[in-house]
Amino acid sequence: MYAPLEPHGGRLVYNVVEDRDRAASMSAGLTKVEIEPTYGPDGAPIRNPYREIMTITYGFVSPIEGFMTRNDVDSILRERRYRGWLFPFPLIYDIDEETVKSLGLKEGDSVLLTLKGKPLAVMNIEEIYKLGDRKELADAVFGTPERNGEVVKKRFDEKHPGWLMYRMMRPMALAGKLTLVNPPKFKEPYARFWMPPHVSREYIKSRGWKIVVAHQTRNVPHIGHEMLMKRAMFVAGAERPADAVFVNAIIGAKRPGDYVDEAILEGHEALNKAGYFHANRHVVTMTLWDMRYGNPLESLFHAVIRQNLGVTHHMFGRDHAATGDYYDPYATQYLWTRGLPSYGIEAPPYQVDKGVKVRPVNLGEFAYCPKCGEYTYLGMAYGDYKEPPLCGHPPERVSGSFLRGVIIEGLRPPKVVMRPEVYDVIVKWWKVYGYPYVTDRYLKIKEQELEVEL
Amino acid sequence: MTYKIGLLIDEKRYEAIKNLPFATTLKSMFGGDIRVLEIEVDEETSRRILAEFPAARVDARGFLEDLPVAFKRELFNAVVSTGSVGREAFEKVFAKIDEIKQAAAKEKEYVPPPT
Numbered sequence: 001m002y003a004p005l006e007p008h009g010g011r012l013v014y015n016v017v018e019d020r021d022r023a024a025s026m027s028a029g030l031t032k033v034e035i036e037p038t039y040g041p042d043g044a045p046i047r048n049p050y051r052e053i054m055t056i057t058y059g060f061v062s063p064i065e066g067f068m069t070r071n072d073v074d075s076i077l078r079e080r081r082y083r084g085w086l087f088p089f090p091l092i093y094d095i096d097e098e099t100v101k102s103l104g105l106k107e108g109d110s111v112l113l114t115l116k117g118k119p120l121a122v123m124n125i126e127e128i129y130k131l132g133d134r135k136e137l138a139d140a141v142f143g144t145p146e147r148n149g150e151v152v153k154k155r156f157d158e159k160h161p162g163w164l165m166y167r168m169m170r171p172m173a174l175a176g177k178l179t180l181v182n183p184p185k186f187k188e189p190y191a192r193f194w195m196p197p198h199v200s201r202e203y204i205k206s207r208g209w210k211i212v213v214a215h216q217t218r219n220v221p222h223i224g225h226e227m228l229m230k231r232a233m234f235v236a237g238a239e240r241p242a243d244a245v246f247v248n249a250i251i252g253a254k255r256p257g258d259y260v261d262e263a264i265l266e267g268h269e270a271l272n273k274a275g276y277f278h279a280n281r282h283v284v285t286m287t288l289w290d291m292r293y294g295n296p297l298e299s300l301f302h303a304v305i306r307q308n309l310g311v312t313h314h315m316f317g318r319d320h321a322a323t324g325d326y327y328d329p330y331a332t333q334y335l336w337t338r339g340l341p342s343y344g345i346e347a348p349p350y351q352v353d354k355g356v357k358v359r360p361v362n363l364g365e366f367a368y369c370p371k372c373g374e375y376t377y378l379g380m381a382y383g384d385y386k387e388p389p390l391c392g393h394p395p396e397r398v399s400g401s402f403l404r405g406v407i408i409e410g411l412r413p414p415k416v417v418m419r420p421e422v423y424d425v426i427v428k429w430w431k432v433y434g435y436p437y438v439t440d441r442y443l444k445i446k447e448q449e450l451e452v453e454l
Numbered sequence: 455m456t457y458k459i460g461l462l463i464d465e466k467r468y469e470a471i472k473n474l475p476f477a478t479t480l481k482s483m484f485g486g487d488i489r490v491l492e493i494e495v496d497e498e499t500s501r502r503i504l505a506e507f508p509a510a511r512v513d514a515r516g517f518l519e520d521l522p523v524a525f526k527r528e529l530f531n532a533v534v535s536t537g538s539v540g541r542e543a544f545e546k547v548f549a550k551i552d553e554i555k556q557a558a559a560k561e562k563e564y565v566p567p568p569t
Binding site: 159255256257318319323324325329365368370396397399400402404405406408409410411412414416417427430431434435436439440441 | 509
């Protein structure tokens with residue numbers, strides 16, 4: 001099983017019309033529907049469906065070709081399958097009832113979805129349906145301690161950004177196939193990291209990489225992350241080290257307190273620009289997606305998009321794509337070693353029919369050992385599984401949020417915690433936004449400017 | 455359950471607490487580049503702090519993190535003035551919570567970058 005692996009569902013979706021004349025004829029005369037962001041209760045934008053449209057049409061979530069019907073959503077919530085293929089999240093185009101009525105939308109129509117008033121994509125409306133109680137929907141998406149006790153430790157609430165995203169959806173939904181008719185131009189710094197699946201698969205081939213480990217990130221890398229990436233290469237190869245680490249940053253709305261997207265991308269890039277990774281063993285790319293922070297579910301989403309991007313393995317660490325203490329810190333490892341029967345996934349995702357082909361690299365945490373003078377492995381524990389630590393000394397754990405505290409107080413992090421070149425990137429974007437982390441103001445600027453121009 | 459708050463101690467702060475009993479409990483981290491005063495926080499106090507500051511959270515080590523700089527600064531001042539790392543210090547901080555939240559609200563939008 002060498003890279004690039006076959007796409008999830010067997011065929012890479014590429015619903016992008018680059019021919020301007022064809023795009024114009026497809027869009028001519030269609031009713032326009034402006035893409036509306038989802039807002040939190042305080043008015044901060046927490047999602048823009050344009051990112052899902054881009055992610056769907058460029059094939060990141062192949063075999064999915066559009067927003068989901070009610071049956072698709074029910075299937076996802078029942079057994080995390082989209083038309084038979086494993087997939088964790090409902091992808092819903094939510095809309096107000098008044099908009100449906102005022103535009104006279106009906107099933108069988110095609111509509112032109114516009115972004116900031118400009119054409120973006122055509123949707124062939126297969127179904128228009130009511131979403132019902134969105135709080136129940138949000139609970140069903142993420143789970144509850146009662147129903148999903150193997151991994152859910154606390155009931156989700158409005159402090160969880162992914163749960164809130166579904167909770168705040170408008171009451172109706174449009175479902176149907178999407179075609180991008182006006183491929184947008186990415187702004188800097190995003191443009192140099194945009195490598196959709198058909199491009200990344202060619203890139204991997206051109207490099208001659210056979211074993212490629214994906215690293216999920218929503219974070220500026222500290223050295224604990226770097227250790228995870230580097231050590232994962234030696235686990236993934238088995239008979240030999242892997243060829244490369246494929247960093248794929250999630251770009252979109254994030255929780256206040258996360259790093260700004262530009263710093264995440266350039267922070268990872270700094271690792272190979274400054275030589276901590278050889279450029280032939282490391283690449284930084286991005287996916288447009290408003291993070292759901294769904295820990296094990298998000299890990300399945302990550303496996304799907306990175307399989308479509310062409311990798312063979314995916315590294316999963318502690319608290320994968322998590323926030324707060326809603327999930328067990330090793331919920332993702334639970335999924336990838338046992339499945340999640342309470343969500344309808346009876347075995348690890350690469351062992352079930354129509355599952356993913358990407359193999360997991362499950363890792364616990366690394367921490368600095370002052371006695372060894374290097375990073376050491378702490379091991380992991382979940383259920384009845386427990387690993388001993390690698391060394392016998394008390395370690396110093398590198399917590400991302402502790403590090404954020406150091407930074408915001410104006411202190412340069414120690415070199416054993418963060419590469420100076422990475423810190424310089426943080427300060428570069430701090431000077432641009434007046435703050436190193438995501439704020440409501442940053443989210444509003446991001447919503448206004450987006451990552452693209454049409 | 456008990457959580458913790460880690461207060462970073464630079465030289466200036468160290469001067470202010472060096473004669474207090476808990477000064478001997480300071481932890482040196484990452485090869486000695488940083489010293490930290492770890493303060494235990496009971497569950498009720500933790501809940502209140504998390505409610506007052508929505509961006510705050512409990513990290514993988516059980517520490518309350520992503521707290522406003524203004525809160526941490528006031529907590530340090532309270533620790534110095536009460537000579538305590540217990541409830542007295544937190545009561546003093548909560549007495550000024552509106553003021554801290556006002557400062558924190560500005561801080562949520564702007565903190566001067568290091569030069």
